[in-house]
Amino acid sequence: xxxxxxxxxIAAIAEENAHGxxxxxVRVAIxxxxxxxxxxxxxCWDLVTEETAVAGVSLGFLEAENDTFVVRExxxxxxx
Amino acid sequence: xxxxxxxxxxxxxVSMTDPETGLKTLIRNEHEHEHGHNHAQxxxxxxEGDDAPHVHGPGGEVISLETAILGKNNxxxxxxxxxxxxRGVIALNIVSSPGSGKTTLLEATIRRMRGRAEIAVIEGDxxxxxxxxxxxxxGARAIQINTGAGCHLEADMIASAVKSLDPAAGxxxxxxxxxxxxxxxxxxxxEKMKIAVISTTEGEDKPTKYPHMFRAVDWVVINKxxxxxxxxxxxxSCRQNILxxxxxxxxxxxxxxxxxxxxxxCSRLANLLKEFARAGA
Numbered sequence: 454x455x456x457x458x459x460x461x462x463i464a465a466i467a468e469e470n471a472h473g474x475x476x477x478x479v480r481v482a483i484x485x486x487x488x489x490x491x492x493x494x495x496x497c498w499d500l501v502t503e504e505t506a507v508a509g510v511s512l513g514f515l516e517a518e519n520d521t522f523v524v525r526e527x528x529x530x531x532x533x
Numbered sequence: 534x535x536x537x538x539x540x541x542x543x544x545x546x547v548s549m550t551d552p553e554t555g556l557k558t559l560i561r562n563e564h565e566h567e568h569g570h571n572h573a574q575x576x577x578x579x580x581e582g583d584d585a586p587h588v589h590g591p592g593g594e595v596i597s598l599e600t601a602i603l604g605k606n607n608x609x610x611x612x613x614x615x616x617x618x619x620r621g622v623i624a625l626n627i628v629s630s631p632g633s634g635k636t637t638l639l640e641a642t643i644r645r646m647r648g649r650a651e652i653a654v655i656e657g658d659x660x661x662x663x664x665x666x667x668x669x670x671x672g673a674r675a676i677q678i679n680t681g682a683g684c685h686l687e688a689d690m691i692a693s694a695v696k697s698l699d700p701a702a703g704x705x706x707x708x709x710x711x712x713x714x715x716x717x718x719x720x721x722x723x724e725k726m727k728i729a730v731i732s733t734t735e736g737e738d739k740p741t742k743y744p745h746m747f748r749a750v751d752w753v754v755i756n757k758x759x760x761x762x763x764x765x766x767x768x769x770s771c772r773q774n775i776l777x778x779x780x781x782x783x784x785x786x787x788x789x790x791x792x793x794x795x796x797x798x799c800s801r802l803a804n805l806l807k808e809f810a811r812a813g814a
Contacts (some may be wrong), residue, residue, distance in 0.1 A: 455684055455716040462602045470598060477593055481602065488719055488745055524600045529593035 456490060459522075460497035466524045467507050475533040476510045480526040482517035489522060549694055550677040552665040560678070560693050606720055609688035613695065613723025621702035623809050624691075626724035628746060630739070631712030633732040634756040636664045638789040638798075639707055640671040645799050647672060650806055651704040655694045657686040657711045664709065674698060685716040688723055703810070705802060714743040725809075726751040733757045733766035740774040747778045752785065754798065759788040 467479045483489050491514055498512040515525055547561040601607065617624045629635050636656075643652050654675040656664040665677035676694040678686060691708060700706050708724060710717040718727075727750040731739045734757055740747040747753065753775050761768065768786065775782050785801065787794035 455719065457682065458687065459602055462605060465605070466598070466600045466602065470596065470600075486745065488715060522602050524598050524602060526595050526597055528595045531593045533593055 456493040456497045460501045464502050464507050470527055475530040476527055477530050478511045478513050478528045480513035480515050482515040482521050482523050482525040484517040484519045484521035486520040487522040546681045548679045550662045552662055552669045560690055606688045609692055610721035610723040613688055613691055622700050622704045622706050624706045624724040626708045626722050626727045628710045628717045628727055629730035630714050633730045634789050635709050635730050636667055638756055641789040641795055643671040643673045645795055653698050653700045653704050653706050655708045680711055684711055684713050685720050686710050687720050691722045714746045718746040718749045728752040730754045730756055733761045734764050737767050737771035737774055740778050744778040752783045755786045756789055758786050758793055759791045
């Protein structure tokens with residue numbers, strides 16, 4: 454279940470870049486060769502963010518090439 | 534609890550066991566994930582000097598990043614690699630499906646290489662320290678890592694295990710990854726190279742079914758050659774499948790049980806050690 458660890462890493466990256474602001478969505482770019490299962494990652498995301506600073510933040514997916522696997526965008530709340 | 538594979542707690546614990554002392558150390562647990570920036574108050578929204586480019590969309594502000602999600606693992610792997618090179622330790626990341634005979638291959642290797650090379654082993658499995666016990670009985674130092682729900686080893690686990698093993702210069706450090714041909718391909722541990730072990734009983738098409746892994750390795754060991762005639766294993770076709778996905782792969786055929794091909798495998802390891810010593814000198 455490596456998606457669990459990946460979800461934790463994404464949460465840590467989001468928190469580091471939030472500087473305390475409220476995030477609406479974190480968007481990750483996943484290439485076809487990245488070996489990452491989106492459904493499993495989405496499932497793990499809800500699990501690992503529960504009761505953390507990024508609880509309730511949605512996880513979005515962007516198309517990418519090859520083995521790309523990066524956090525590409527963070528969208529903040531309007532009032533944040 | 535991992536809701537997908539259904540495994541129960543303490544599934545999210547990662548522990549390390551020294552079979553010599555029986556000492557078990559927790560490397561990670563469920564609540565280990567620390568929140569680096571625990572700001573009690575929100576910051577003002579500065580524009581000047583912000584390091585991330587950002588736009589104001591119809592919703593809130595969007596910042597662009599290209600942060601590698603495996604970046605933390607890769608940083609630790611790079612540190613491990615530097616440490617191995619500095620110390621003069623060859624780290625080999627052994628990957629395979631469960632039951633291909635990795636541990637049997639290592640046991641036979643340790644027995645044959647006695648007096649020729651120092652071998653130490655990091656064993657990765659979800660549960661039990663059976664494999665580390667076997668390695669210890671074969672005469673090498675071993676540390677068992679139990680990954681719980683985890684399906685692969687990560688660089689920080691290797692860093693912890695290496696601290697405990699403290700391998701001497703000239704040691705071949707065999708890292709026996711969790712039996713899995715998918716995820717271990719993604720996670721750099723700081724090894725010199727990955728070696729895949731496949732067995733004749735798995736059929737000839739493993740390399741084409743799991744191309745990511747076979748692309749990531751330098752060597753492929755085909756084990757259980759003694760069983761080849763009984764399971765109609767076609768060696769030529771297997772070799773072709775390996776070379777189709779990875780034309781540079783070096784292929785060795787062995788039977789860890791009968792010892793066939795083990796001399797060639799051990800010589801290859803000894804040569805690796807020599808090359809490494811020369812490069813370091």
